Amino acid sequence: MKINIRLNSEKDTEKLANIIASEVFQGMIIGLGGDLGSGKTTFTKYLAKSMGIHDNLNSPTFTILKTYEGKLDLYHMDVYRLEDIGYDYELDDYIYGKGVSVIEWYPFIQSMLPENILMITFSFIDESTRDVSIEGSEQYEKVIEKISHRYSN
Amino acid sequence: MYVLGVETSCDETSVSVVKDGNIVLSNEVLSQIDIHQSYGGVVPEIASREHIKGITYVFDQAIKKANLSYEDIDLIAVTKGPGLIGSLLIGINAAKVISLNYHIPIIGVHHISGHIYANYIEHGMEFPLLALVVSGGHTELVLMKEHFSFEKLGETQDDAVGEAYDKVARILGLGYPGGPAVDKLANQGSDTFDFPRPMIHSDDYHFSFSGLKSHVINKHHNMLQRNEEINVKDFSASFQEAVTDVLVAKTIKAKENYQVKQVIVAGGVAANSGLRKKIKANITDIPVYFPIMDYCTDNAAMIASAGYFKYKKYGKSDDLYINGYSRLDLEREM
Numbered sequence: 030m031k032i033n034i035r036l037n038s039e040k041d042t043e044k045l046a047n048i049i050a051s052e053v054f055q056g057m058i059i060g061l062g063g064d065l066g067s068g069k070t071t072f073t074k075y076l077a078k079s080m081g082i083h084d085n086l087n088s089p090t091f092t093i094l095k096t097y098e099g100k101l102d103l104y105h106m107d108v109y110r111l112e113d114i115g116y117d118y119e120l121d122d123y124i125y126g127k128g129v130s131v132i133e134w135y136p137f138i139q140s141m142l143p144e145n146i147l148m149i150t151f152s153f154i155d156e157s158t159r160d161v162s163i164e165g166s167e168q169y170e171k172v173i174e175k176i177s178h179r180y181s182n
Numbered sequence: 183m184y185v186l187g188v189e190t191s192c193d194e195t196s197v198s199v200v201k202d203g204n205i206v207l208s209n210e211v212l213s214q215i216d217i218h219q220s221y222g223g224v225v226p227e228i229a230s231r232e233h234i235k236g237i238t239y240v241f242d243q244a245i246k247k248a249n250l251s252y253e254d255i256d257l258i259a260v261t262k263g264p265g266l267i268g269s270l271l272i273g274i275n276a277a278k279v280i281s282l283n284y285h286i287p288i289i290g291v292h293h294i295s296g297h298i299y300a301n302y303i304e305h306g307m308e309f310p311l312l313a314l315v316v317s318g319g320h321t322e323l324v325l326m327k328e329h330f331s332f333e334k335l336g337e338t339q340d341d342a343v344g345e346a347y348d349k350v351a352r353i354l355g356l357g358y359p360g361g362p363a364v365d366k367l368a369n370q371g372s373d374t375f376d377f378p379r380p381m382i383h384s385d386d387y388h389f390s391f392s393g394l395k396s397h398v399i400n401k402h403h404n405m406l407q408r409n410e411e412i413n414v415k416d417f418s419a420s421f422q423e424a425v426t427d428v429l430v431a432k433t434i435k436a437k438e439n440y441q442v443k444q445v446i447v448a449g450g451v452a453a454n455s456g457l458r459k460k461i462k463a464n465i466t467d468i469p470v471y472f473p474i475m476d477y478c479t480d481n482a483a484m485i486a487s488a489g490y491f492k493y494k495k496y497g498k499s500d501d502l503y504i505n506g507y508s509r510l511d512l513e514r515e516m
Binding site for chain 2 (some may be wrong): 065066070071084085087088090091092093094095096097110111112113114117118119120
């Protein structure tokens with residue numbers, strides 16, 4: 030299942046994050062795509078907030094992984110630097126762990142990911158506007174339907 | 183008191199012996215930079231493997247160069263975070279082995295407290311003190327009212343300053359690590375682009391570099407599309423001016439508000455010549471200290487020094503259940 034939506038402001042990004050946060054589950058994997066500056070970290074910030082995580086979430090690029098404790102733990106990864114490598118087995122414990130994984134630049138490590146994840150890709154339109162495609166199957170269809178429903182109204 | 187410091191949070195394997203917090207008897211650093219350079223940054227799994235290869239040798243060298251044996255060591259201080267989780271665990275486990283075998287107490291130390299204490303080795307500390315911590319993973323202003331007490335006044339809301347340097351350097355084709363390359367070219371160019379100074383007037387001590395990074399990248403992209411000639415020196419200079427303007431403005435604001443007696447700059451970006459010049463030119467009423475180059479980058483001497491003061495303050499060590507953390511709050515550090 031795949032849908033396309035338009036976000037017209039950061040408020041819209043927050044709204045999207047809130048919907049997804051209401052549907053998180055153990056072992057959920059969210060892959061984020063899109064260029065530098067397209068809004069991946071901003072989205073993750075709102076997701077964390079909406080998941081009840083109080084700590085300030087900032088870029089995990091340097092350590093690749095930052096973990097946040099909450100009702101469900103959040104594993105925030107940025108695999109930008111693994112572009113020419115394609116995997117990092119140290120991330121396995123988290124990706125296949127009990128929390129929610131958010132993986133920025135997920136296409137760079139696609140070979141080590143399960144087939145079915147929630148893929149969210151941001152495209153820069155202008156300073157405040159982003160087009161977003163959201164794709165996934167099976168256990169991810171419920172949340173996509175919910176987003177689709179909320180954005181068609 | 184002889185403290186054995188152990189640091190493996192990123193791509194340097196380092197072990198050091200420091201007496202009483204500032205007499206460095208040895209500081210062995212095995213850098214992996216050559217290995218990671220071709221990947222445009224540190225690769226976690228490769229870093230872990232390299233730490234394993236080097237760690238026994240580095241321990242032995244540090245003890246040997248200090249002219250001591252393990253029996254002489256009073257405390258082991260090891261970085262427990264933040265950093266690459268696999269890399270951290272190698273240092274921690276090696277430290278545990280020595281701790282168990284020689285019955286030496288072990289204490290886990292926050293990596294950033296180490297960077298702050300790198301300044302103590304050379305210059306001592308006078309309180310209250312303001313620390314500007316700038317590196318590939320951190321950008322924060324920390325207030326210290328006494329030894330081993332940290333109050334975070336503000337921090338980056340998105341990218342760390344060193345990370346912004348690396349990304350801009352990558353776009354400009356300058357390779358990794360980006361900081362030194364951009365700094366060098368910045369000195370030969372001029373601030374012609376007038377990039378934004380994010381959050382410079384905000385009513386807090388936070389930073390944000392993601393928007394500036396995107397602005398620089400978009401500008402570069404647009405110029406390429408219009409086939410305009412790109413002056414890499416001016417790009418570097420404009421970016422560096424914007425970054426250092428914000429860092430210096432917030433540091434001055436905090437310095438005045440909290441009436442500090444000393445400003446120290448810590449972390450890898452403390453080596454940046456533009457930052458050094460600007461901060462020294464703008465803060466002249468109290469001392470501003472930068473660690474010597476050997477202590478700007480990751481090293482175990484700073485961990486030994488921080489561990490010494492942590493142990494002195496709390497009078498207790500950790501047990502062998504001590505763990506590593508990819509993310510760790512400096513203020514909850516005790």
